[in-house]
């Protein structure tokens with residue numbers, strides 16, 4: 081039995097639904113430090129995800145950073161060391177999807193060479209008549225970035241657990257991979 | 269200078285910030301590098317060694333993987349609290365084999381040594397052995 085710990089960065093443009101999603105995430109979890117954001121631009125909350133069929137779990141410390149451009153700089157200082165990425169866009173806003181590549185660049189620059197497992201989340205799937213981003217397009221871009229793609233509706237509580245489970249699983253596999261590598265190391 | 273592996277000094281790990289039951293902190297003090305303690309995510313990570321009695325330590329050698337920055341603190345109290353800093357070191361990254369770093373402690377006396385890993389070259393780090401020169 082292993083309990084892993086990961087810091088998960090929740091990013092994306094303003095108003096795509098990051099805070100609404102993080103409310104869903106912690107509705108049955110622990111509210112860690114809400115409204116921290118007043119001064120720092122970052123909310124931190126914790127959610128424990130069990131890995132099915134393993135007895136192992138991952139404690140996700142989710143950082144909801146403010147999407148307003150003016151706050152981005154101060155947010156980046158708060159990111160610190162990051163384990164996982166949850167990149168969110170609004171399915172009814174082509175612009176918010178286009179901006180994902182900027183968010184990706186920013187996060188990559190911040191993490192340098194560290195491999196960062198992550199998910200791309202298209203939110204507001206309930207607004208189907210206003211959809212501007214097709215699933216296949218988002219899926220393809222996500223794959224090109226090494227992200228797993230999920231669609232959610234924070235409003236209708238649809239599919240909101242899927243991205244978290246995907247993140248936890250990815251981190252758990254990374255741990256097992258690294259442990260294997262270490263087991264096979266030679267002496268110093 | 270005598271190179272003592274920790275079992276002979278009655279030293280054991282009393283606190284560790286991470287635990288995978290297959291890779292417990294006791295693996296740090298068993299004198300072997302094949303078994304290890306592994307961190308389970310995020311930094312800082314730490315473990316505390318307790319000696320059976322106050323021990324003068326000239327240096328410690330740490331065998332590890334992917335550790336980037338290590339701080340060492342000590343105390344001479346019966347309890348694992350109120351530490352004072354002794355030294356810190358940036359480790360070189362290695363690939364395919366362990367890092368092995370000797371760190372001078374200048375004969376500091378200690379009942380507890382606290383090892384704080386403040387950063388790593390990867391998400392997870394491992395410590396395979398700590399040995400003490402006294």
Ligand SMILES: Nc1nc2c(ncn2[C@@H]2O[C@H](COP(=O)(O)OP(=O)(O)O)[C@@H](O)[C@H]2O)c(=O)[nH]1
Pocket residue numbers: 092093094095096097098099100101147203204205206207232233234235236
């Ligand atoms: N229809 C719909 N509206 C949503 C959804 N998620 C969030 N919203 C709305 O979108 C607006 C912005 O959400 P918020 O969580 O503050 O976005 P943030 O700036 O990314 O944190 C709010 O008015 C939310 O009620 C969703 O899944 N469906």
Ligand SMILES: [Mg+2]
Pocket residue numbers: 098099100144145146147
């Ligand atoms: Mg918000």
